[in-house]
Amino acid sequence: MFGFIKRKQKNTSETTTTSARSSVSAEDKTADLSHSLEKTKRTFSDGMADFLLGKKSIDNELLDELETRLLSADVGINATTTIIDELQNDISRKVISDADSLQIKLAEIMKTILLPCEQAMDTETAKPFVILVVGINGAGKTTSIGKLAHHFMQQGKSVMLAAGDTFRAAAVEQLQEWGKRNDVPVISQGTGADPASVIFDAVQSASSKNIDIIIADTAGRLHTQDNLMDELAKIKRVLAKIDASAPHETLIVMDAGFGQNALHQAQQFHDSIGLTGMAVTKLDGTAKGGILFSIAKTLKLPVRFIGIGEGINDLRPFNASEFVDALLE
Numbered sequence: 189m190f191g192f193i194k195r196k197q198k199n200t201s202e203t204t205t206t207s208a209r210s211s212v213s214a215e216d217k218t219a220d221l222s223h224s225l226e227k228t229k230r231t232f233s234d235g236m237a238d239f240l241l242g243k244k245s246i247d248n249e250l251l252d253e254l255e256t257r258l259l260s261a262d263v264g265i266n267a268t269t270t271i272i273d274e275l276q277n278d279i280s281r282k283v284i285s286d287a288d289s290l291q292i293k294l295a296e297i298m299k300t301i302l303l304p305c306e307q308a309m310d311t312e313t314a315k316p317f318v319i320l321v322v323g324i325n326g327a328g329k330t331t332s333i334g335k336l337a338h339h340f341m342q343q344g345k346s347v348m349l350a351a352g353d354t355f356r357a358a359a360v361e362q363l364q365e366w367g368k369r370n371d372v373p374v375i376s377q378g379t380g381a382d383p384a385s386v387i388f389d390a391v392q393s394a395s396s397k398n399i400d401i402i403i404a405d406t407a408g409r410l411h412t413q414d415n416l417m418d419e420l421a422k423i424k425r426v427l428a429k430i431d432a433s434a435p436h437e438t439l440i441v442m443d444a445g446f447g448q449n450a451l452h453q454a455q456q457f458h459d460s461i462g463l464t465g466m467a468v469t470k471l472d473g474t475a476k477g478g479i480l481f482s483i484a485k486t487l488k489l490p491v492r493f494i495g496i497g498e499g500i501n502d503l504r505p506f507n508a509s510e511f512v513d514a515l516l517e
């Protein structure tokens with residue numbers, strides 16, 4: 189956010205254009221992320237630069253303002269308190285004396301909070317490595333599966349998809365479409381079939397074909413729908429019959445735009461079926477990107493991937509440092 193001040197102080201007004209971000213170097217990757225996080229960034233930074241430039245020193249009024257902005261971006265009370273307390277401490281010790289040192293320290297604190305969530309999914313631990321994808325309706329499960337297939341294919345892995353959403357009309361076709369785009373097989377039995385049976389068959393087929401990774405879609409559900417939560421538990425039980433350690437990843441896809449509510453829902457899924465990781469989607473469409481800090485402080489689950497758009501390339505492994513740099517740029 190305080191990058192805004194630097195630009196102002198240098199009296200330059202140029203901004204990075206979208207076309208300038210189109211190459212795939214590491215630097216541009218961060219620039220893309222920064223662009224995608226625009227709405228959350230705005231919550232942080234709108235008017236902040238003017239506010240700061242008018243200040244002779246870093247004081248409590250500034251920290252109050254920062255606190256409000258962090259809470260507005262759904263950073264959550266725990267993480268916000270940690271950030272403000274640590275900044276306060278450094279201001280008292282005169283470690284922070286100006287906007288620059290504040291920015292550096294802020295980035296450092298934010299990265300420290302997020303770092304425990306940065307745990308890449310290690311798909312080498314089993315073959316086939318079975319990923320069961322769960323979450324509430326419309327969170328972005330099926331789309332994320334399509335993007336994940338692309339991601340793993342780029343790593344040279346072979347992938348198979350299982351159409352475990354046998355409930356919603358057209359869900360199977362939607363997954364098949366992603367299968368076509370990625371040129372990967374999709375195992376399905378059609379609407380109304382037993383999801384556990386579809387996924388069981390898919391895993392057996394993947395084993396016989398020596399496939400590296402199988403990703404299973406499931407129907408969207410609320411944590412309050414006991415029968416549907418039981419269905420997920422059944423899928424896990426059935427999978428364990430093929431391989432006691434399967435599914436190797438139970439991945440919840442969570443829409444960042446739901447903010448603290450999504451956090452609550454994810455917690456309920458975790459309590460009910462046991463999650464091993466998260467993919468946080470739609471960070472491009474929300475001002476609540478701070479939810480990652482709440483996840484780190486309360487849910488403490490690995491954030492494997494973040495979704496920053498609808499395109500096939502718009503899912504990327506979560507990197508705490510890259511995320512904070514993009515947010516504060």
Ligand SMILES: Nc1nc2c(ncn2[C@@H]2O[C@H](COP(=O)(O)OP(=O)(O)OP(=O)(O)O)[C@@H](O)[C@H]2O)c(=O)[nH]1
Nearest residue numbers: 325326327328329330331408469470495496497498
């Ligand atoms: N902007 C944006 N849109 C996304 C992202 N991820 C998914 N979407 C969109 O969200 C909508 C719902 O995505 P789906 O993948 O169908 O969601 P789902 O969880 O499978 O939905 P159900 O199967 O109905 O429970 C689609 O329009 C996606 O394109 C993202 O990271 N950014």
Ligand SMILES: [Mg+2]
Nearest residue numbers: 329330353359
């Ligand atoms: Mg779906």
